Amino acid sequence: METYRIPEMANKYINYDMIQNYTELPDFPDSRVRLLYAFLANECKNKKHSELYALAVALIQMGLDTHDLIDTDTGQKQEKAMRSRQLKVLAGDYFSSRFYHLLSQESQIDLIKKLSGAICEVNRLKMNLYMKMKLLRVTAEEYIQTCVKLKTELFDVFSGMLEEKNGLQWPALMQGFSQCEVVAGELKRIETAEQFKGSWGYWHVLQEGTEEEKRMLKEDAHEDSLTHDLVAKYDIRNHLAAQLRQAVDHVQSAARKLESDKLVQELCQIGESFLRTLPSIAPAYNEMR
Structure with a gap:
């Protein structure tokens, strides 16, 4: 390669x-x-x-x-x-x-048209998500899935361009790696109040929290101590870690179906970048052969 x-x-x-x-x-x-x-x-x-x-x-x-x-x-x-x-x-x-x-x-006029269409779809999805977020009408699961969709939309254009032997696994692998990327980003966002707002953890607390906690979040409280307490109380770090493990498993399952050993090896290397904060997952990636 x-x-x-x-x-x-x-x-x-x-x-x-x-x-x-x-x-x-x-x-x-x-x-x-x-x-x-x-x-x-x-x-x-x-x-x-x-x-x-x-x-x-x-x-x-x-x-x-x-x-x-x-x-x-x-x-x-x-x-x-x-x-x-x-x-x-x-x-x-x-x-x-x-x-x-x-x-x-x-x-490459045909590809320009396809990518331009994907850009329009990305912007449409973003506007829908932003409107729901502004109205506080988005669930934690909906937030994650929309973020993953936003990351895969441009790359889905290539599904029909790949050779059949690889094209069959392309959607699952792109979905899996995008999920890894989103969740890894969410793990970083729980460290400060400024980044916590609008994150998966934020929407999770709005679903599961007490009325007082919801009120404090809705009033735009920018206190790191509040964020720290909520992250600990609702075990948000471990919830996200579990989602990352699930995404890694998804990628592993799809990768095992590829015929090229070189391609599988490359996917292993890509996957390792998501596992640095969760070293206990790393050995599982070495099983992708």
């Missing part, structure tokens, strides 16, 4: 001093892009375009994720905050535009 170098290729488009100095960018969607590249590079018919396709999707995802970081607060802001917001808008637009350029240069 060819060397995976999509993050380095993407740096040409995302690593600018102006952005680095005045705002922050989301994490590179490495696990999903690496998974896509591994599948494409493992096939005869898609190998020659494996880097192009993976890079294009990575830039789209970076554009969408950068726009998600934009502060929607309409209140008065300091100049630094305003500059950061403006750069996120411009950077997100720029990243997204590059995929059109890259694919059009190679006459």
Whole structure:
């Protein structure tokens, strides 16, 4: 299998001093892009375009994720905050535009249409989720499943493009790795009150908590001590850990059905990145052979 170098290729488009100095960018969607590249590079018919396709999707995802970081607060802001917001808008637009350029240069018009449709669907799903969240009408399970869907939508475009031997397992593997990515992100969000708001743990407490706890969350209490107490009381860390184990099991089951030992090995390496906070799970991944 060819060397995976999509993050380095993407740096040409995302690593600018102006952005680095005045705002922050989301994490590179490495696990999903690496998974896509591994599948494409493992096939005869898609190998020659494996880097192009993976890079294009990575830039789209970076554009969408950068726009998600934009502060929607309409209140008065300091100049630094305003500059950061403006750069996120411009950077997100720029990243997204590059995929059109890259694919059009190679006459990949049909793929442009499919990815453009997926972008529209992602934005529709986001708007529906944001409206439900604003009205406090989303469950913890619905929140997780929608977040997973948002991460898989662009990559589902390739389901019909893969060779049958791998294409059959592609949806399950993308679903599983996206679930791992979402849950791993939720584990990080429970550490501070600012990030806890709107997280899986937040919605879980709104479902299971006392009326007083719900009131405090709804009133936008930004106390780390409150978050810490709720995380401990409702065992949120272990709930999320269990979901991560389940997602890993899902990936393992799908991976065992692949014919390529190299591809299975690559999936093992991707999976290990999700298990660093849960080292007890790591040995199970070594069984993927």
